Amino acid sequence: MQRIVYLLAYPFLWGVSRLPFPLLYLLSDGLFFLLYRVVRYRRKVVSENLSLAFPEKTDAERRVIEKNFYIHLCDVFMEMVKTMGISKEELHKRYAFTHLEVIHSLEAKGKSIMLLAPHYASWEWAFALEPFVKGEGFGVYQPLTNRYFDRWARRTRKKFGTTLITTRETSQQITRNRQEGRLAFYGMLIDQSPMLAKAQYWAPFMGVRVPMHTGAEYLCKKMDLPVIYMKVRKLKRGYYEASFKLLSENPGEVPDFQITDAFFREVEKSIREAPEYYFWTHKRWKHRNKAPREGNAGTGK
Template sequence: MAQSNQLTRWQRLRLRLMRSTLRGLARLPRSFVDKVLVPSLDWLLYHLFKYRRQVVEENIRLTLTDLSPAEQKTVGKRFYRHLAELMLHEARYAYGSDERVRQLFRLEQTELLDQLYEAGHRQVFALLGHIGPWELMGSSSLHLDRSRYQLHVIYKQLHDPVADQLTHEMRELHHARCIEMSQLARDILRHRDQEHDTRMHIYCLLADQSPSYEQMRYASVLFGRTTSFVTGWSHLATKLQIPLLFCDIRHDDQAKQWVGTFRLLCEHPTSQLQYQLIDDYVAQLEENIRLAPHRWLWSHKRWRFDPHDFPQMVYSPRCNHSSI
């Protein structure tokens, strides 16, 4: 992570300008953002810039095969509206007061954390996907007893040091702590060595991103497509006996707020279960996406590599010859 005192003068100026812009955006009335700014940005992304239109449409066409072409097009158009909402409301999530964020997002099934804590666990992985405003998981500390639970957001360092610094700051505004992905194992071990620390450390991971070329190891099935997944978290969980939770994200239209719900994937992961854990995560992920398909990040180049091009690939039993 780039620290502000390591930035150049121009980069520090950019950082201040970006902070001021986002804070100003956070103060705008929600009605103005929703009725004026969101439709405008939606039109720009979809019609003018055609932001990753080909990627989005291809992903949806080859994935949501149970939908008609017209229904697939509707999902794509609704995705761009959702993306515009995410981009413009991000500042409201980050720079809003604790009380406002509690109104925007609530956390359910937190008793699972209590049960794991009482069972003696002091570390847990909370897995989620790029669904809805996933950044709101960083505000989960607002719904937890912070004397008992410490939330960590796992992230990948951005190439732009200004954007990296700003994103890091925004994720920590509501009592979460950031851990860069490459430092995760080290920090888990460091937390274990702190005998005086009786808190449970919760590591929030977005586990649905496409692995890098060097990380292609395991393929499961997502929406009928043979799909590679990162395996680092399952390796750590099985080696260090860290329980796994899935966080289901949905929108409560009546309450007009997002809801995160914990579901237990495995309390005692073992090496024999390493790949089964990934399959269980994928099944939960697909179920969560199907609740509102347009709220998943379709613009991500999720299938940029063909798993069959990698001889070392291990395939899930869920894979079959009918998978794409």
């Protein structure tokens, strides 16, 4: 069944990926109408998330954010499909980078790097970074349920120089790269909600106390990987700019959870600057009422 779904969907996706951008965004507008007006995809989740994150805003203000978010969400999906057909030259026109010296200074010291980012603006095109740094790019991801689409995702990213690795493969890949003397950078998205059973640390996110992913911090401490935050801004439709901020050059010397806290402070800044570009359909605050009492071991203040 997975193969049949893939074979049926692939020709359509291939055709969409060859559309010029004006037609691509016209199709995105149609998808927006379908998801937002007809299907009402996760409208309740988005509305609840925005109420939790922005209690000070009026209902009308939150509805504007909600609508603009769905427009952006559809754009991101279409841009993901466009990755199949976009050229490297076109991609680099649309996804620019600033403050690259943050990465270059660490690479000059022979250090591989961990790049942390949220689901904000465009994370799909972040692999455009590859030509601007010395290290080989590895994107840490959760495998897709459909193995044929999973292979497609790996193949598409690989053509731009980035190798996708699963969370289970990450430690082994970092160790292998180090043993072979290979300079690398690893990208992880860590703003989503962890499994409640695995939650070790709770802290405020947009004013609401929730469990935090700490696996990336643990990995950086274990592997001695400098940690950089990648901030992405949407300049206009189809154009983005990413910049970099060093969170810690020597993570092993930083008290536990401070790197995680620093990451989420940066995420909050981006959200407050332009909230419509955050991934509001995810149930990020679903465990908020299950937080342990303040002061318990392994919880944030």
